[in-house]
Amino acid sequence: MKIMRIFLLFPFVLLLMSFHEYFMSFAELDYNEESNRLEVSISVTGHDLEEYMKEKDMEIVGLESCSTDPISMKKLAQVINNGFQLFLDEEKLQLDLVGLEVNTKDQATFYLVSREIDQPEKLKVRYDLLMNYFIKQQNKLTVFTGNKKEFYAFLKHKPERIIEL
Amino acid sequence: MRYIYLFMATVMTTLVFGQEHPNPENINNNKFRQLYQELPTPNVYRTASGAPGHEYYQQRASYDIEVELDDEKQIIRGKERIHYENNSPDPLRYLWLQLDQNVRAQNSDSKLINVERMEDFRSLGRVHRKMFEFDGGYKIEYVKATNGEAMNYAINKTMLRIDLEKPLAPGKTISFDLKWWYNINDRMKIGGRSGYEYFEEEDNYIYTIAQWFPRMCVYNDVEGWQNKQFLGRGEFALPFGDYDVEITVPEDHIVGATGVLQNQSNVLTSEQRKRMEAARNNDIEPTFIVTEEEARENEQTKTTATKTWKFKAENVRDFAFASSRKFIWDAMPVNINGNQIMAMSYYPKEGNPLWEQYSTEVVVHTLKTYSKYTIDYPYPVAISVHAKSIGMEYPMICFNGGRPQPDGTYSKRTKYGMLGVIIHEVGHNFFPMIINSDERQWTWMDEGLNTFVQYLTEQEWERDYPSRRGPAHLIADYMGGDKEYISPIMTNSESIWQFGNNAYGKPATALNILRETVMGRELFDHAFKVYCERWAFKHPTPADLFRTMEDASGVDLDWFWRGWFYTTDHVDISLSSVKWFQLNTGNPKVEKAFQKEQDEQADEHIGVTRNEKEIKETVTEKKPELNDFYNKRDIYKVDPLDEKEYQELKGRLTQDDIELLNSGKHFYELQFDNIGGLVMPLIIQVQFIDGSEEIIRIPAEIWRRNNYHVSKVFIFDQEVEKFRVDPYLETGDTDLNNNSWPREVEPTRFKLFREKQSRENPMQRQIRIEEMENN
Numbered sequence: 001m002k003i004m005r006i007f008l009l010f011p012f013v014l015l016l017m018s019f020h021e022y023f024m025s026f027a028e029l030d031y032n033e034e035s036n037r038l039e040v041s042i043s044v045t046g047h048d049l050e051e052y053m054k055e056k057d058m059e060i061v062g063l064e065s066c067s068t069d070p071i072s073m074k075k076l077a078q079v080i081n082n083g084f085q086l087f088l089d090e091e092k093l094q095l096d097l098v099g100l101e102v103n104t105k106d107q108a109t110f111y112l113v114s115r116e117i118d119q120p121e122k123l124k125v126r127y128d129l130l131m132n133y134f135i136k137q138q139n140k141l142t143v144f145t146g147n148k149k150e151f152y153a154f155l156k157h158k159p160e161r162i163i164e165l
Numbered sequence: 166m167r168y169i170y171l172f173m174a175t176v177m178t179t180l181v182f183g184q185e186h187p188n189p190e191n192i193n194n195n196k197f198r199q200l201y202q203e204l205p206t207p208n209v210y211r212t213a214s215g216a217p218g219h220e221y222y223q224q225r226a227s228y229d230i231e232v233e234l235d236d237e238k239q240i241i242r243g244k245e246r247i248h249y250e251n252n253s254p255d256p257l258r259y260l261w262l263q264l265d266q267n268v269r270a271q272n273s274d275s276k277l278i279n280v281e282r283m284e285d286f287r288s289l290g291r292v293h294r295k296m297f298e299f300d301g302g303y304k305i306e307y308v309k310a311t312n313g314e315a316m317n318y319a320i321n322k323t324m325l326r327i328d329l330e331k332p333l334a335p336g337k338t339i340s341f342d343l344k345w346w347y348n349i350n351d352r353m354k355i356g357g358r359s360g361y362e363y364f365e366e367e368d369n370y371i372y373t374i375a376q377w378f379p380r381m382c383v384y385n386d387v388e389g390w391q392n393k394q395f396l397g398r399g400e401f402a403l404p405f406g407d408y409d410v411e412i413t414v415p416e417d418h419i420v421g422a423t424g425v426l427q428n429q430s431n432v433l434t435s436e437q438r439k440r441m442e443a444a445r446n447n448d449i450e451p452t453f454i455v456t457e458e459e460a461r462e463n464e465q466t467k468t469t470a471t472k473t474w475k476f477k478a479e480n481v482r483d484f485a486f487a488s489s490r491k492f493i494w495d496a497m498p499v500n501i502n503g504n505q506i507m508a509m510s511y512y513p514k515e516g517n518p519l520w521e522q523y524s525t526e527v528v529v530h531t532l533k534t535y536s537k538y539t540i541d542y543p544y545p546v547a548i549s550v551h552a553k554s555i556g557m558e559y560p561m562i563c564f565n566g567g568r569p570q571p572d573g574t575y576s577k578r579t580k581y582g583m584l585g586v587i588i589h590e591v592g593h594n595f596f597p598m599i600i601n602s603d604e605r606q607w608t609w610m611d612e613g614l615n616t617f618v619q620y621l622t623e624q625e626w627e628r629d630y631p632s633r634r635g636p637a638h639l640i641a642d643y644m645g646g647d648k649e650y651i652s653p654i655m656t657n658s659e660s661i662w663q664f665g666n667n668a669y670g671k672p673a674t675a676l677n678i679l680r681e682t683v684m685g686r687e688l689f690d691h692a693f694k695v696y697c698e699r700w701a702f703k704h705p706t707p708a709d710l711f712r713t714m715e716d717a718s719g720v721d722l723d724w725f726w727r728g729w730f731y732t733t734d735h736v737d738i739s740l741s742s743v744k745w746f747q748l749n750t751g752n753p754k755v756e757k758a759f760q761k762e763q764d765e766q767a768d769e770h771i772g773v774t775r776n777e778k779e780i781k782e783t784v785t786e787k788k789p790e791l792n793d794f795y796n797k798r799d800i801y802k803v804d805p806l807d808e809k810e811y812q813e814l815k816g817r818l819t820q821d822d823i824e825l826l827n828s829g830k831h832f833y834e835l836q837f838d839n840i841g842g843l844v845m846p847l848i849i850q851v852q853f854i855d856g857s858e859e860i861i862r863i864p865a866e867i868w869r870r871n872n873y874h875v876s877k878v879f880i881f882d883q884e885v886e887k888f889r890v891d892p893y894l895e896t897g898d899t900d901l902n903n904n905s906w907p908r909e910v911e912p913t914r915f916k917l918f919r920e921k922q923s924r925e926n927p928m929q930r931q932i933r934i935e936e937m938e939n940n
Contacts (some may be wrong), residue, residue: 024663026642030913041914046578064576099918104577104631111918133282138650139665140642147910149900151646158649 023048023137025129027084030144031119031165038114040095042084044129046106052133053079063108067100076100080110085127087118120165125152128159182595196844197724204708210386215712216699223704224382225250227406233413233471234372234488239361242346245378246311248406252661253384256332260339262325263403265376266347268395270302270355274322275397277635299348299355303379306344316341323395325379341378353437358557359564364491364513365463371492371513374562375485376401383603388841394607399658400604400611403482405702409475413487416470417463419455421494421511422480423546423561432474444496445507451495451525457514460493464514478560480543480702482601484915485559487511489548495521499529501536506544508532512551518585519569524549527584530589534622537577538690539595539697547594549587556586556594558593565590581631588626589619606660607707613672614710620673633670637682637897638673640666644735645841645899654730655707674897675729682846682895683865684720692717724844724865734842736896739903740888747785748825753807761801803879831884835906836876841899844868847877850892854884860892886934 007137025044032039046063053075060072067073077097086093099111116164131137131154143163152161232243232826251257268275286292308318308327317328333339349372352360359375374843383391383402391402408714412420420432429438437454444452455463478484490511498505510524528549544561552564567583571577595618597611599602604611620635633639643651643666650662654672661667680689695717696710701895711726728734785791815823837847847863859881867875890904898904901911 024643024666028913028915030915039913039915041918043914047582062570062576064578099922100919102578104581105633106578106582109914109918111915136664137661140646142642142646144913147902147908149645149902149911151899152648153647153651155650 023134025126025132025137025139027139027141028124028144029086029141029163032120035113036116036118038086038093038095038117038123040084040086040112040114041109042080042112042129043107043109046102046108048130048134049076049079049108052130055133063100063102066102073097073100076110080112080129083127083131084112085126086114087124087126089116090124093117123163123165124160125154125163126160127152127154128156131156131159146164169648180698189353195869196728196797197866197869199726200711200723200727203727205387205706205727207633208386211706211709213712214384214716215696215709215714216716217703220254222252222254222386224384224404225402225406228378228408228410228484230378230408230410230484232410234374234415234418236370236415236418239349239351239370240346241349241374241377243378244342244344246340246342247379247381249333249341249381251333251335251337251339251384253386253497254335256334256653257329257384258332259331260327261382261384262327262379263395263401263664264303264305264320264325264379265401267298267320268304268397269347269350269355270322271300273302274394278396278719279571282729293354299350301348301350303345303347305379306346307342309342311340311342311531321394324382324392325452345379347377349374352555353553356600359485362553364515368467369464369489369491371487371489371552373485373487373550373557374890375483375557375559375564377485380483381406383704387602387704387706391603391605393659395605396659398661398664399606400609401483402603402605403601405480405482405601408481408484410480410484410486411473412486413471413473413489416468416472417466417490418488419463419490419492419494419511419793420486420488420491421509421550421562422474422476423559424476427475429479430475432472442497445498445505448498449520451497451508451510453493453495454509455492457493457517457521459849460477460491461514461623463490466490478544481560482598483559485564486560487548487552487562487564489513493517493521495525497525497529499532501541504541504543506532506542507546508548510551511551515553515568515571516551517569518573519567519575519743523580523584524551524565524587527587528591531588531622534625535592535595535618538618538621539601539694540592543599543701544594544802545921547591548552549591551849556590558590558598560598562595563587563590563593563662583620585623585633588622589615592619592622595697598710599702600679600697601702601704603704604658607655608661608664608668608707609654609672610707610710612669614676616669616673617676620677622930634673635677636894637674637678638894640670641736641897641899643670643911644733644897645737646735648733651733653732665815675725678729678845678896679714679722680727682848682862683722684718688718688720689714705764724869728843732842736843736845736898737839737841737900737903738834738845738847738890738896738898739838739840739900740890740906741838741903742836743888743906744834745885746834748828748830748832750826751811753803753811757801757803757807799882818910830881831881833879833881833885833888834876835879835888836874837890839868839873840903844872845896848891848893848895849879850887850889851879851881851885852887852889853881854886863904909922 016075025042027040027042030039050063058075059068060075061069066076068108081095081096086095093114095114096111096112097112101109125141129139141152141154143150143152143165145165152163154161209218212218227248228245230243234241249260308316310316319326344362350357351363359373361370361372362368381404388820393399408424412422414420437485440452440454444454480766492511493514493635494509494511496507496509499508508525510520510528512520512524528547532547534539536542546561548562550562550564552566553568554566555564556566557564565586567579567586569579592615593611596615602610616634620632623630623632652660652662652667654667657907680686691716696713699713700709715722785796844865846865847867849861851859851861863877888906891898
């Protein structure tokens with residue numbers, strides 16, 4: 001049997017979750033017919049994300065200050081882009097982080113856009129944001145198609161879904 | 166869209182169509198069937214009204230404890246005498262105690278039952294935890310009768326059974342002694358509701374100590390002995406009793422604990438006692454018993470001498486304490502219906518400036534607000550202790566997070582997070598410390614109810630307080646769509662998926678919806694208070710809550726409990742179609758002119774339009790003599806027979822009937838579909854063409870026969886421009902796109918973000934103002 005080596009992270013601080021846990025993030029996906037781009041927003045609990053960044057040794061300034069700190073934004077973009085991926089005919093679509101809002105309800109919302117593409121009929125979505133740290137993490141995607149909304153749940157054993165637009 | 170329809174009905178009519186969801190088992194799946202099969206049969210202990218029965222009983226466990234905190238080795242050593250009263254009608258052959266610290270024993274089931282994958286061990290901390298290096302389980306030194314004779318006992322993981330020589334008879338009390346010790350866990354490294362936080366730079370500790378002594382299990386009419394092991398999530402079920410506790414700590418420590426300090430003169434300086442007396446008479450602002458400056462000085466001392474703090478607590482279900490040389494301590498009295506309570510906070514300098522400004526003020530506000538909605542706070546003190554990153558509750562004392570940055574700055578998110586957690590944890594004094602539900606079985610019974618009153622309390626703290634939970638629309642994303650790994654609220658604490666949303670957010674939202682939409686504030690508040698009064702200092706179950714809320718309000722809520730608590734259905738009610746009608750007046754002058762206008766406005770088939778141009782002449786145009794009566798007849802012309810028949814009709818009608826026919830009223834038939842499965846009231850906003858509007862509220866019982874499709878006819882004096890369902894976001898509707906007529910598309914978050922981005926920010930606006938003034 002082949003032995004695999006794992007690389008451990010050495011965080012400066014080991015934080016622990018509070019007992020009032022959240023462990024859910026909510027994304028929305030829409031195709032903008034004017035700009036011909038996919039628009040995505042991802043809302044995640046602020047303290048979950050901060051704990052995740054620390055655990056992964058990706059120190060950032062306070063979430064509220066990240067939008068003016070390019071280094072922190074780059075780290076966050078890396079986490080978000082790894083945690084939410086779109087595939088069109090097996091090609092991974094680049095999603096550019098264009099904004100971050102943090103509110104007093106402890107929600108951090110990231111805004112992303114794709115390059116210009118024709119409206120796809122189907123997309124493969126991989127949405128495992130934070131799942132490799134919070135075992136119970138569950139992510140939900142709402143897809144806007146015309147006047148309708150479709151909901152898709154993503155779980156650790158089911159991180160990918162095919163969605164129809 | 167306009168239809169002509171002879172409509173003689175004078176009342177609104179509900180049309181109910183056949184069920185589209187046939188029941189394959191031919192059993193009653195109606196969402197309004199009563200909860201008889203789900204709820205336990207009422208009996209002499211718990212009545213059908215939800216009140217305690219005439220033979221309701223509960224056990225009582227009182228404790229005399231001596232405990233020593235070893236600040237060198239981080240060890241707790243204690244001995245206790247338990248006095249256990251058997252108030253049940255049953256003789257007890259054995260007694261069960263909880264050994265909750267054994268959740269940290271090296272052979273703890275809580276570690277074994279975690280589902281794991283290798284990717285879960287990508288940090289050293291996680292590997293350490295997996296290696297089970299820390300042994301935090303109890304070391305029981307003895308269990309003895311009060312005469313010193315050893316008692317037989319057996320340990321089953323987090324529980325300890327004492328076998329009695331002869332059964333404890335009903336009405337009798339037994340006393341016995343235990344001695345034990347355990348290693349205190351580093352809360353910041355391996356987690357926990359209690360433990361210590363180490364401050365490396367100054368070599369100091371803050372201890373927040375709970376679940377620290379063997380405690381009696383609950384024995385009652387519902388479960389007999391509460392014998393569900395502590396696996397780490399489902400919290401505690403404990404009987405009430407009195408506590409005398411002596412806590413020995415380093416001499417320079419300050420101790421806060423459940424209960425009232427009995428030996429101030431031994432443990433406080435004369436200055437501190439003077440300040441405490443002053444605090445009792447100053448309800449304007451908190452008074453410092455230990456200032457930050459004094460705490461900073463205290464941090465530098467490392468005495469090996471000890472002193473013993475003595476506390477007494479009456480009629481509580483548990484006892485916790487906090488101890489540190491780092492503590493700043495402030496206090497302020499609050500008067501609850503003539504009972505003076507000391508609200509107090511203990512926090513290190515790292516908590517400031519937030520803690521000195523807010524903690525005790527928030528404790529005071531929480532006691533006042535919860536007392537208004539539940540019962541008067543009955544205890545003499547209420548304490549908030551700062552413990553980084555957690556929120557955890559015990560009688561009269563709780564441990565709360567909310568720490569500013571090292572430079573003393575903090576974000577709004579940190580501030581509101583701290584206020585929220587203090588309100589929540591102080592609020593737990595009511596649920597479950599006083600209204601003493603079984604947390605091991607039902608997390609939602611304390612967390613959900615507490616989160617609901619937390620929301621009310623937050624809103625009374627500050628207008629538009631950013632509450633995370635409570636308003637219906639905040640739960641919509643969680644409830645909607647895919648239901649895999651979503652549990653009904655009525656799920657045992659250990660088996661819940663999405664603990665926070667399930668046990669905190671959803672029940673709090675459900676109660677808020679009952680209050681705001683289903684029952685109304687007056688009925689709800691009365692019934693909720695009755696529940697709290699009935700079950701204060703008792704052990705309620707879910708059925709006792711469900712039944713009391715109905716019993717005290719006169720509202721049958723079985724459909725609500727069934728949908729919101731027993732299923733994972735969500736709210737998605739669609740306004741699927743709108744049809745518009747007007748009454749036929751019977752007057753041929755009016756009706757024929759109206760018919761002509763309608764026909765002229767009717768859309769024309771494209772073939773007709775093209776034929777107008779392409780067919781130069783038809784046969785009847787070429788030969789008009791081929792036209793007969795039907796070709797020549799003007800169907801819009803009022804003839805004498807029309808007039809005669811109208812006069813005859815008028816003769817048969819009353820004056821009221823004629824006025825109604827001529828009133829020009831507009832009839833709208835609205836079709837609603839229940840897509841999400843939860844039956845809910847219909848809240849319909851009607852906007853008229855003159856700009857006015859009306860709100861119509863229809864009880865959920867409209868769905869009582871057909872749970873999925875209903876229609877309703879509304880009569881208005883004027884034309885409607887727009888209908889909208891759930892305009893005030895009261896029901897948690899997960900899809901607002903299907904709530905309006907004409908259809909309105911709910912904007913995505915991205916669209917709202919883009920709109921905001923396109924606007925100038927306040928600084929840009931200020932620059933423009935200055936430019937305008939300069940020009």
